[in-house]
Amino acid sequence: MSSFAGLNTAITGLHAHKRTTEVIGHNVTNANTEGFSRRQVVLEPSVGLRAGSRHDTRFSWSNLGVNIATINRVRDSFADSKARSASASAQEAARAHEVLATVETVFPEPSDTALNAQLSNFWNAFSEAANQPASNPQRTAVLSQAETLTSTIRQSASTLQTAHDNYSYELTAVIAEVNSLAEQIAALNGQIRQSAISGMNSADMADQRDLLIDRLSGLCGATARPGQYDQVDVVLGGSTLVSGALYETLNVVSGGPLDPPLDTLDVRRQEVRWSRDGYPASAISGQAGGLMQGLNDIVPRYMKDLDDMTGALMTTVNAVHMAGEDQTGTTGLSFFGLAGTGTASKNIAVHADVAGRPERIALAAVGAGALDGSNGYALAAVASSATGINPKYQSMLGRLGVESQAAANRSETQDRFATETEAQRSSIIGVNIDEEITNLMISQRAYEASARLLTAVDEMLDVLINRTGLVGR
Secondary structure: OOHHHHHHHHHHHHHHHHHHHHHHHHHHHOOOOOOOOOEEEEEEEOOOOOOOOOOOOOOOOOOOOEEEEEEEEOOOHHHHHHHHHHHHHHHHHHHHHHHHHHHHHHOOOOOOOOHHHHHHHHHHHHHHHHHOOOOHHHHHHHHHHHHHHHHHHHHHHHHHHHHHHHHHHHHHHHHHHHHHHHHHHHHHHHHHHHHHHHOOOOHHHHHHHHHHHHHHHHHHOOEEEEOHHHOEEEEEOOEEEEEOOEEOOEEEEEOOOOOOOHHHOOOOOEEEEEOOOOOEOOOOOHHHHHHHHHHHHHHHHHHHHHHHHHHHHHHHHHHHHHOEEOOOOOEOOOOEEEOOOOOHHHHEEEOOOOOOOHHHOOOEEOOOOOOOOHHHHHHHHHHHOOOOHHHHHHHHHHHHHHHHHHHHHHHHHHHHHHHHHHHHHHHHHOOOHHHHHHHHHHHHHHHHHHHHHHHHHHHHHHHHHHHOOOOOO
């Protein structure tokens, strides 16, 4: 090895370890940057070739030293996939639990203003009126409690409908964000491709893109797979959402009726479809999946339960009331009716033949006279009817409580798993300050050693150039 080759060897060391120190500094300063993947310098020895011929592969002591082979962006595709899948499941479970929690607020038991208390007051009013069938105040109290009860039912139905509408708006907003993210990912893919072709570093753009993919996965459960020129393709349910610099869009539509027996309701199935051909998008999870559970199953199911309970209330009370006689001797009167078209729970009201007319309440048995209250007792006894509203309501409350608790447990479990998988991924791609400081010390010592080598070679050359041949002068 020539003395001048030693200078080159030392200089390559200075350059390589200086660059390594700069990369370590980049890592440390971005330790708290969201989505940042640590960089790793890969060094390789310079290839020594015989001087004078680049094609002569016989080893030479010329051109020794160190080169930077590459600066890797540390990433693990398996860890990415696992973390994204866990995040999508956690966000789907959280949304489903949120929907059930909203339904629970519609039936805030126990409460003096909730349906259970209103039902109790209604049945008690019939019992008290039956004790004093000739008392106009007691009859008026029945109508008052009936109005309060029907108002509570209508309000519950309206609140459920409002919740359904709000979640429909939220689903539309989520899908709009999915489309926006797909567009941004495609744009970054295009820039990354150009950088790869030009031989430029695109690590920062890749970090931005992967962070967007993380968010996209949490919204709809999309997955990523590697493409050409450092690009990635994004897939949703087996169909491509992003392919290189191209992307597709989705939209939310009101589809066909809900699955039986929910198809009797005033709501339609909410579907996410591909804009390109109108086909439904499959395997949707994440926030969109949780919202679709709420829209197509959870909220409609409890709307149906409320409607069935209302129908049971109307059927059982009307049957007994029609079998009795009012103060005018009239029979066959319905106590409840519908104030409009649509579902029973949204339109239940005191029948127009009875509303505001306490004398039309059929408290007496047919032919028993105005002072008889036996039919009033029969109306109060509907509370314990196996086909009435009370057992149906208690059953629904029990199911709602169990389902909500199960959803809460599932959400907590999924969230814990998502946190663990993200921590595992961060341990691979994230910046560990202690590790970086250790690498910095190693790089610093290597730089100092290269500088010392440069000094030593310089001293040797000084001796050779300035002192050799001076003996005897």
